[in-house]
Amino acid sequence: MLIDRYAYGNRLRHTEPALKAGIALTVLTLCLALDHPWASLWALGWMSLLTVAVARIPARVFGRILFGESTFLALATVGIAVTLTVATPPDATLWRWHVGSLWIFGTAEGLSAALRTVSRALGAVSAMNFLALTTPLVDLLALLRRWHVPGALIDITAMVYRATFLLLDNLHRMRTAQECRLGYVTARNSMHSAALLGGNLFMKTFQQGRRLQYALDARGFDGELRVLPAKYRSNPGLALWGVGGVMAMLGMWRIPV
Amino acid sequence: MTPVFEFADVWFRHNGQSDCALCGLTVSIPSGEKIAVVGRNGSGKSTLFLHCNGLYRPQQGQIRFNGEPLSYTRAGLRQLRQRVGIVFQNPDDQLFSASVAQDISFGPLNLGLSQAETTRRVQQAAELCAITHLLDRPTHALSGGEKARAAMAGVLAMEPSVVLADELLSAIDPWARLDIFEILQTLHDHGTTILLATHDLSVVRYWATHVIVLQRGTVAFSGTPQQLLRNPSLLEATELSKIWWTVELD
Ligand SMILES: Nc1ncnc2c1ncn2[C@@H]1O[C@H](COP(=O)(O)OP(=O)(O)OP(=O)(O)O)[C@@H](O)[C@H]1O
Ligand SMILES: [Mg+2]
Numbered sequence: 001m002l003i004d005r006y007a008y009g010n011r012l013r014h015t016e017p018a019l020k021a022g023i024a025l026t027v028l029t030l031c032l033a034l035d036h037p038w039a040s041l042w043a044l045g046w047m048s049l050l051t052v053a054v055a056r057i058p059a060r061v062f063g064r065i066l067f068g069e070s071t072f073l074a075l076a077t078v079g080i081a082v083t084l085t086v087a088t089p090p091d092a093t094l095w096r097w098h099v100g101s102l103w104i105f106g107t108a109e110g111l112s113a114a115l116r117t118v119s120r121a122l123g124a125v126s127a128m129n130f131l132a133l134t135t136p137l138v139d140l141l142a143l144l145r146r147w148h149v150p151g152a153l154i155d156i157t158a159m160v161y162r163a164t165f166l167l168l169d170n171l172h173r174m175r176t177a178q179e180c181r182l183g184y185v186t187a188r189n190s191m192h193s194a195a196l197l198g199g200n201l202f203m204k205t206f207q208q209g210r211r212l213q214y215a216l217d218a219r220g221f222d223g224e225l226r227v228l229p230a231k232y233r234s235n236p237g238l239a240l241w242g243v244g245g246v247m248a249m250l251g252m253w254r255i256p257v
Numbered sequence: 258m259t260p261v262f263e264f265a266d267v268w269f270r271h272n273g274q275s276d277c278a279l280c281g282l283t284v285s286i287p288s289g290e291k292i293a294v295v296g297r298n299g300s301g302k303s304t305l306f307l308h309c310n311g312l313y314r315p316q317q318g319q320i321r322f323n324g325e326p327l328s329y330t331r332a333g334l335r336q337l338r339q340r341v342g343i344v345f346q347n348p349d350d351q352l353f354s355a356s357v358a359q360d361i362s363f364g365p366l367n368l369g370l371s372q373a374e375t376t377r378r379v380q381q382a383a384e385l386c387a388i389t390h391l392l393d394r395p396t397h398a399l400s401g402g403e404k405a406r407a408a409m410a411g412v413l414a415m416e417p418s419v420v421l422a423d424e425l426l427s428a429i430d431p432w433a434r435l436d437i438f439e440i441l442q443t444l445h446d447h448g449t450t451i452l453l454a455t456h457d458l459s460v461v462r463y464w465a466t467h468v469i470v471l472q473r474g475t476v477a478f479s480g481t482p483q484q485l486l487r488n489p490s491l492l493e494a495t496e497l498s499k500i501w502w503t504v505e506l507d
Binding site: 165220 | 350358375376395
């Protein structure tokens, strides 16, 4: 998994996760609460800068992830910018289009509402990208533990995370094994192979889960997955960046739209 | 000396299986030795190991550990697992934590050790297994041999007096194998009993001080490597002559 790989290999890997989560959550909250396009766009640019320039995540990777998210957002907000009616549209439309008995049109308000939603969402999403790309899930879980989220919940998340990799690994191996034996040469046998794979993948992962349980028991598991907390470095520079960015964001908020 | 383990007529059948995996297995496993456990696929090596750790329970028969019958109570199992460590055949079954250091710390923390002591043991086990440079890595981003060594470190950090390793060597390159044997030698020098499931003649011949041959869920032989290798009819009977046809003793 791409995100996981960068989370382990970026410049902010050893930075105190509370700081990174603090910045990301503050920016996220501000984007949602201020609901101000300039502040949101500022958040987008600034979080991207932190991710690319400070954490040194390749711009290409960050761009690809953001592009995927924007496409999804754009599709979701088309409904806000575009109106579809059978009635004749009001006079104040930016553009209109008559198809059969149907009117498709957009108004200035609709467009600005859509842009507002997109920028707000992009700001929020870029804050989450920053956190996800710089902080491995283990660190986030450890942080949640420190914030007194119930242990069972965290253990389950940790196991699901691990199981996901096992599942993907199994999937990959089994699929390769099938391909080597010409399992996917025709559409017909592809279907057959995929069905076999699905059934076996489940059984295999289930059995692996049981063996994992044995292995945990063998090392004295008693219901709680205790492991050492990771060691982190404080990062005053990033803290300054964080405070500065948030101040700037609040400053933007004063700009009238 | 009291044997570490004594199996007396132990029977075990896996869920839904009609054939027995252990079929009246009787053996006594000597303490402080380097023991090679050999036998064909499906002969019961892994099943035997899982019994030693109390993960499987005999459906018939009895197991003694240091002269005492195994206790399957919570406290009994806890005590047993504190002293008997098992490195699994497939390290993926064992590594669960996202980082190697955290995975190694799991056992010691379960023993109730302090964080400081646990940190020390993690470091020590990692040094022993030559994986200090991997401590920060996620466990899913390791090669097969690195995984095997991480799994081994997770067991050694608990400082058990008996180490069971189930085909530990299969994913490990010849150079790293030398390292592993060095680790095992160090453990042996400290009095640890080591059981290694293997198919490798050279392990039996040059490393082991005791050999147990399993055949269809029973013990076909238990004794020194010399006794085994100097006995052609026994090698024949246990089918070992087929794979070890190059055996030449000096
Ligand atoms: N989870 C299971 N469910 C059902 N049967 C099993 C299971 N595990 C093992 N068996 C059966 O029990 C018998 C002994 O298996 P075991 O895994 O102990 O053999 P092994 O000597 O370790 O073999 P290998 O060299 O292949 O690892 C085999 O016949 C096997 O088919
Ligand atoms: Mg086995």
